[in-house]
Amino acid sequence: MGEAPFALLARDGSARRGRLSLAHGVVETPCFMPVGTAATVKALTPADLREAGAQIVLANTYHLWLRPGRAILEAAGGLHRFMSWDRPILTDSGGFQVFSLESRRTLDDDGVTFRSHLDGSEHRFTPENVVAFQEAIGVDVAMVLDVCVKLPAPREELADALRLTTAWARRSAQARRAAKTALFAIVQGGLDLALRERSARELVALDLPGYAIGGLSVGETREEMLATARHTAMLLPPGKPRYLMGVGTVRDLIAAVDCGIDLFDCVYPTRCGRNGRAMTRAGEFNIFNAAYAADFSPVDPSCGCSVCTTYTRAYLAHLFRSKEMLGPRLLSYHNVALLNDLMHEAREAISAGRWAALREQFQPVEG
């Protein structure tokens, strides 16, 4: 334990290409992880995800803890078998969700007690039981329980949260029992670079297999997010994977790869897909716009995914207008495939020393 399952294969500027070897397979980085909060990437099957190029999916400890719960997941033979996904899974620790509950949770130094958003039942997370849960359900990457602060916040509050996040990361590391689950810590500190430095330094000292940058993409400006991500990434060891939580637009992924980030997750492509927002290499558009009702071109003419090679914008526009489930399903698939393809292109470009040229293609053109 503590051994990094990560190989850095190439660099081009700050952008990195790597390979993360996990219990259920290899993840080539940079890599976007589609979000399957409740043991399903909304509307998509594991077969869809494989076809769309997903190497790893994310699920959420908070949601799975409450439903279906540890007993069902263990009886199923683990989360992989429960959801029939045989590639790697990373679970978020639930820290972000629990702290979002605000009035429904109370924090103490040992852990956090909260009431379920589903039925009001009381539950308690500690660094130890969150690691134990993730190991019990057999995920490839477990995240430590962190303390999330709503921004903007006074510096003392951020510093207190940071102190606890570090203490909890240390307890999480000591709680590990299953070698097949890699534990990642989460660097916090808001937009305060000095706090980020302290958080990174303390967590790097734990020598964990990977590090996430948390507490971003929560309402700050894009410039603040990217500046903080870039600064924080440079504080992390080159030989460990870096995971920027909550990033998922085309231009943010490109910008964050340029900051030296390796892993990303975000509900953005599937949430957009459900709501009719199409992501393309040339920008985004709303499928409900009148222009698309008679547009017989693919969602993204430069995309080779099975939705773009099979269906037209006009058909998707019809499905969304008719409130047909197939619309969200097809557009979610495309949006996910697009980000996976984009990361594939990024990996190729970094290996070939063409990263700057690829990056320049993605100027913001938002519809």
Place this chain on the structure above:
Amino acid sequence: MGEAPFALLARDGSARRGRLSLAHGVVETPCFMPVGTAATVKALTPADLREAGAQIVLANTYHLWLRPGRAILEAAGGLHRFMSWDRPILTDSGGFQVFSLESRRTLDDDGVTFRSHLDGSEHRFTPENVVAFQEAIGVDVAMVLDVCVKLPAPREELADALRLTTAWARRSAQARRAAKTALFAIVQGGLDLALRERSARELVALDLPGYAIGGLSVGETREEMLATARHTAMLLPPGKPRYLMGVGTVRDLIAAVDCGIDLFDCVYPTRCGRNGRAMTRAGEFNIFNAAYAADFSPVDPSCGCSVCTTYTRAYLAHLFRSKEMLGPRLLSYHNVALLNDLMHEAREAISAGRWAALREQFQPVEG
């Protein structure tokens, strides 16, 4: 035109095995047709439908006329290209939907004027323009515009509707222009066997390529439905396909094949699929029942579909409880695959002279 594209391959009792040759391919009968009202079988792709054994899908003239409309469908190159389904399509005429509008429609001898349920706009169906629409969008089987009566109804009202249905079927036959679209007439007459006989006699005289039995599965008892279907089926020419509209449960399909019916359609399997009702060879069950939350067996242990070979009842129960779209999608797929498999078994049994044995397996066991 008037040439029946149907070959009767085998009989076993009243049950028939046949082959319907249509512009987009061959349909082996008995056959269940999944319903894709608005140019999509809800939640499923054409690839899913092929994999689930669907040979032909149904769409609806009323819905497609209103949205996306003829101009879009013609610009797309027809309904097949619009929805990316390359096997046969049958469109219902819209008669059933228009007459369901009740206060929003007025009937005259020439046609029916109605207001859209979507936006209140006024439209008019005539036998001629309904045939022209179906031919224009390129379907394999078009249904004549019929006059549907809400049951129970006075005999005179049924007789009047019947007179008009026959007159409209004659006009529909004369309106045909596209040889690749086969026109089927619809026998009406409610539960009145004398009226059914008159309707069948008058429509059979038109020598159309196929005949449907309409006006059933609309609230009458199961015994009334089956008795009327059996009586009416026997009035139809043996060399033409017989289509019982609106039937879609396991035991009703088996019973109706036993009446000598060849084709079926119903929203039942997909509607059940969306609502958590699982269809199996041994009966139906509600996936929300507590017993299934920890049941790691397939939806139907005797089913070989990709949902039953991949997922458990426990996972589907979790998806439905979590209101995840994947639940309706997977259960719709299974329910459709089950009926397609059932019809495949029926065809094999009829050819092999084992129909009675198969029929006896499906005693009603409803959950």
